[in-house]
Amino acid sequence: MAASDPTPMRERAAEYLLRRHRFRAYEALPWLIAIAAFFVFPDRMTFGSQVLIMIMFALSLDLILGYAGIVTLGHAAFFGVGAYVVGLGAARLGYTEPISGLVAAALISALVGFITGWFLLRYRGLTLLMLTLATAIMFQEAGNLRSDISGGYDGLPGLVFQPLLGKFEYDLYGHTNYVYALVVLAVMFYFVRRITYSPFGQALTGIRENVRRMHAIGSPVHLRLVTVYTIAAGIAGVAGALFTQTNAYVTLTVFDFENSAKVMVMLILGGTGRLYGAFAGAAVYMLLEDHLSKLSPTFWQFGIGLLLVLAVLFARRGILGLFEDASAYIAKKRSKP
């Protein structure tokens, strides 16, 4: 069954792969907005850094929820582990170098993800949901138990980190932190994008859509799920570490159920399994939270709740899904004579 004339077909295949995986012009938009925000809102860079960190956190969740179909309510566990790795490193060990701190946070969070994932990912559905939730609570309670180390719910305040790359001091308005978070987000995004377009990423999509079929085509499903869970845990850990570094404090609230739920809401708002859904969802959520809490400090969550209800009712594929539908509609209109 040899190919009769494989060359044109191979060329077409290579061209197809390049076309499908290459960066598109619209992908520059979120990055241009992020860069523009640096110049347009120079006094809001502390808030901007938090948005970027939550985007990274949501991106890590998208990898497991949007691509692999792992439903979790305990993703804050890895965010918290990363946050405490750099927090404890600075407060208890005097280790304050920020970038190696991120690497350590990534590795330790990934290790925690690997160990917990190895056991938890044998389960699915409600069982998995409860076990992931319990994992985050266990970390929180372990921290509470040893409040002499973790600082308990008072946390570890007033952390001081070395200047970035030994040169850039952290200014009052958070400019350094913003650029730092943006660069780290870009690196993480590139990494996640490579994963999603790789054969491994295709296998994750297959697992999400039909686990049984993936078994039947020889895919080691559990190993793949554990692998992606480990990677996502590492990225969430980086987000958590950045959170500690940019805020210069950390408390046990990073492990809160609310933190896990919030990032899931962000992702659902933006659109799961789309990479940029994390950007849209986290940015919209954070901006709304910021504005609504100023309007009504006690009632602001109503606005978020309402938006989520509307999204679930009318935009099940999130904000990006709406844009996709709109562009498909426009294209259809244009194609008609």
Added chain:
Amino acid sequence: MAETALELDNVSAGYGETVVLEDIRFAIAAGETVSVIGRNGVGKSTLLATIMGHTTLHGGTVRLHGKDISNLSTYRRVHAGLGYVPQEREIFPSLTLRENLEVAARPGTWSVQSVFDLFPRLAERAGNMGNQLSGGEQQMLAIGRALIGNPTVLLMDEPSEGLAPVIVEELARAVKRLAQESGLAMILVEQNSRLALSMAPRAVVMDRGHIVYDGPSETLRNDPAKLEHFIGVVKA
């Protein structure tokens, strides 16, 4: 005599506590094609599911090239050399046709290119998403996806189901070509007995979880009464 590719020795299996297959003894040689026919609900698909490890094995042994695979998980059976084309096709809708093939690729002689050689129609639709394919294209893709895993034994569950006659003919030609050129052992479960008997020189008839006939297809083709006795409705 050719090497035995797959052997079921005294196999009883089913779903949970329920036993569907009883005392199945069956072997297929390398390069051989066998059609499995029978009425609805007699255990044909369960036979393939049991070989793949999707059912509960209550007794007996499944051997692939002499190696006991009874306790292997499904994906390890695939690594050992099984390929499976499910009745429902189960194409991944969010992956393109090409990606549906790539996700199942394992080292060996079969590649995306050789699948496209077997089914030129797929090459034309390589960039289409899985949910943008016709039933016939999905079936070709399901076969291609099993082949690209480079199996030594291919199991196909009702490949003609729900397809237009012209597509069925195209598929039948491809399967015959596979049987002649690829060296694969193939087990073809098929409701359409006329088609099944024309595609394989050997036929197995199942009834209520047992094998009631295992012999030349020609015998059944030439003896409608016997075929009716086994499967109830004569289509030959």
